[in-house]
Amino acid sequence: MDSRHAVLVGTLAFAAVFGFPVFCLICPVGLTFATIIGLWNLVQFNEPSWALIIFPIVLIAEVTVLRKWCSKICPISALVSLLSNLNVTLRPRVKADACLRSRGVDCHACVDACPEQLDPHSKRIPECSKCGKCVEACPAKAISIKLLK
Numbered sequence: 001m002d003s004r005h006a007v008l009v010g011t012l013a014f015a016a017v018f019g020f021p022v023f024c025l026i027c028p029v030g031l032t033f034a035t036i037i038g039l040w041n042l043v044q045f046n047e048p049s050w051a052l053i054i055f056p057i058v059l060i061a062e063v064t065v066l067r068k069w070c071s072k073i074c075p076i077s078a079l080v081s082l083l084s085n086l087n088v089t090l091r092p093r094v095k096a097d098a099c100l101r102s103r104g105v106d107c108h109a110c111v112d113a114c115p116e117q118l119d120p121h122s123k124r125i126p127e128c129s130k131c132g133k134c135v136e137a138c139p140a141k142a143i144s145i146k147l148l149k
Helices: 003-018 028-045 051-064 075-084 109-113 133-137
Strands: 091-094 143-146
Touching (some): 028 051
């Protein structure tokens, strides 16, 4: 559990209280759809609004300034991380006998190469994006990503 999970609980509570997904007012996904709807209203009905200025500005600020949005705040990311524990496809697998760690070498090349700083030796890595950088970085070629267990 981290800050995203607390935001997820708060988001669900506010949605229950207000009857509206309040978080969508600051969420990049919600802001993108709101901007598209605003553009649609402008083109279709000739109805300009402040939303066409405010929503894209907030969206650009979140993408450029708040770069850790998904890993620290986003409740969608928290929900995906909870569900990804059930995913058994495309997980990085480490051959323990081939790994340098089994020989006493303090190797962390896979963790250093991972954008999320995850250790493929761990049983539970819900934030793994399956990018394969750990596979490429392993000097012993002990990591592979297989379709199933």
